[in-house]
Amino acid sequence: MTPLAPSKVHKRDLSEVGWSFQRARNRKDLFSALGFLLPNFLGFLLFTTFPVFVSLLASFTNWDIRPGVPLRWVGLLNFRDMFSDPDFYQYLWNTVYLMFGIPFSIAGSLILALILNRKLRGIVAYRTMFYIPTITSGVALFVMWKAIYNPDFGFLNLSLDWLISHGGINWFRENLLHTAPITFEQLPKWHLDPDWAKPALILMGIWAGVGGGNMLLYLAGLSNIPPELYEAADLDGAAPWAKFWNVTWPQLAPTTFFVVIMSVIGGLQGGFEVARVMTNGGPAGATTTLGYYIYNKAFLEFRLGYACTVSWTMFLAILVITLIQWRTGSRYVESAT
């Protein structure tokens, strides 16, 4: 081994000095980073991370908060109970049924965004009005809809009745079809009728969501499409319809992807608040979703362990469905853009 040249030694010394300085700085950085992070991180650990694992463990126990029920490890018993409970399947079906509104809601948001994107006057005013249902969403809005859907004096049935008797529908039925006129009593009972309750909630959901966050995301997506693409399409003499399918739709693929995933995640865990306010999960369990089932098990029957089982199952279902969407969706997004 040849002795090091003096200049090299010199260089190495310097770099070593620099390295220890760097290390001191790193340590100082680490401490100050911890100082800034800690308040949030401790709360995050205590109220989010820790409960997730407690919930997982609890789903294998008979955890019950009433006094006098000793905590026992029951293995897969809760899962067996859940999968053999016919109610569980009905509520799962309700949850899926209520999600049938999602494609209509997303399509509506896209159409509204496309119209709003045509640099018209008063766009901000329209956008504000469309967004009001999203802003006010919550108990107050559901209470309002409960009154609107009321079959005896609600705004919807009174308006429908007026339209039918004054708008010519009954005239048409009596004079041309020779059928009996539609009476006020024959109108749907909306959220109070087991057959109409779910469609009523879906209609309200579309009304509330169509001009909301999804529309804003589509507007942002539209403003990010490079105008050259449309110019090129114009040069080719493309029709508006062709421009939509060949430029707009593929360019919006990432937005659609995000919107669909978030809607599905929201739909699978949703439905509790609206049903609690408007229908109490009824009539005849027609609007009880998985979220509502969990609430009932945990806070009415106090079976916390079982409720954790159902909520973890829901979480896993969301995870799997999101991963599937992610894989198929990102392939589509990549080929589209």
Added chain:
Amino acid sequence: MSKPAQIAKTVLSHVVLAAVAMTMLVPFFWMLATSFKPLTEVESGRFLPVQWQTRYEVDPARPGEFTRVNNYLEVIASSVPDRRIPFAQYYFNSLFIAGWVTVLQVLTSAMAAFAFTRIRWPGREQVFLMYLATLMIPGVVTLIPNYALFERLGLLNTYSGLIIPAAFTAFGTFLLRQFMFSVPLSLDEAAEMDGASRSCIFWDVVLPLARPGLITLAIFTFMGSWQAFFWPLVMIKDEWLRTLPIGLLVFDSMQGRETQLIMAASVMTMLPLVVLFVVGQKYFVKGIQLGAVKG
């Protein structure tokens, strides 16, 4: 495209947009109109009230006593003992809780976002990924153990029990991190050269420049807390601690047919949100679009 076709298209667009806007607003107008009706008119089928219920009246036969003919005052005045519901108390509770949650969440999220964007430390990206991962967990998964935890801590049915769990969220950290990335790092370095400490850089350099982000998060948080339902529903046992949504739910199930009062209560619950939205719309729209950048 020819000029007339262009005009026809614009007119058609306005017709569609106006129709949708009407559909969005008419239910609210109906609610507003109903909230000014007397009970006898609620089921009449007329859209507008005949006798607007807008004042307090003094009954000449009984001076000093008021006849209430204003549904809003009737709902608010229910806070007088032996009246139906303490609505004014609910209002105070909601404001108090939402105010504290907003201050705490913006502060802790800003500090955490600072640590995630301005300081280099080992494991930074991994910890952030953990934050992101929890955004997908349904609320009910954590809610049940938290309920048991707060029961053990003796915080069920208290203001702190309603404020604390909402004060630390992954979402706030995520949103402010997005905003802070847009504040140039060179400003920190310049301040550091001048001998500024980390906390100086945080308070005097980064926070003022991240102000739009802070306002956005504050609006989101305030609205979220104002609307919070599940947690207050299971937490609160005491009538005097109820927040507006819970109070409204109870009111609705108690009042039954007195729809004009329920509508007045709903209008009062919604009003602060609408005002906040109209005032802070710029920040709101930006926040939604930014929150979705990375999902």
